[in-house]
């Protein structure tokens with residue numbers, strides 16, 4: 428079984444003081460955890476602060492985006508090599524908020540994943556359908572298309588990614604996919620990964636979309652849900668740590 432992975436996605440939230448308080452609590456709550464990997468993905472400007480505060484802890488640092496380009500005249504962009512200098516372990520790519528508000532296409536997302544992999548950072552590739560697409564019965568087609576673009580560009584390196592299934596209608600809405608509903612899509616993605624790479628069973632497929640302290644254990648009890656990508660609930664230490672505890676529970680149950 429893959430070690431569960433719980434990732435906080437702070438989105439555009441935070442401040443030097445609040446970050447410090449939150450990270451002190453998360454760091455303390457995660458010490459001596461055992462079999463659950465934990466990461467926090469913060470806005471770029473705070474990555475130096477996170478690196479300082481989390482060095483020597485079991486909590487890894489992640490970014491929320493990376494440029495699709497290696498370097499050069501791309502004002503406002505941050506390259507994968509720059510992230511590497513801050514000991515970044517993970518980077519979220521293709522979050523639906525970036526696809527929606529910043530027009531990121533499947534191929535841009537695939538290039539971002541490639542830039543991350545090239546410097547040894549694990550991309551957390553997000554896929555997920557909108558409500559309209561779900562209601563039209565197009566969920567599988569959409570997530571398969573989004574993942575296929577990343578497989579196409581990254582070839583056998585696909586076994587080095589983390590995949591996040593995040594139904595757009597469940598993000599920040601308090602409306603979680605039922606555990607069985609999420610499991611069904613995770614199984615489709617798992618099959619697609621297996622067809623692409625012989626080593627893909629090591630890919631963790633995490634769920635995101637209103638995961639919280641109450642529903643985490645049920646989601647993490649599903650065979651193909653290897654962890655969570657947590658937005659709102661990652662901003663409160665107690666809620667985030669309760670989800671981490673559910674991740675530890677998955678590890679013990681499936682050992």
Ligand code: PGA
Nearest residue numbers: 598599636637657658659
């Ligand atoms: P949420 O966000 O947990 O607030 O729904 C998840 C995400 O967008 O990654």
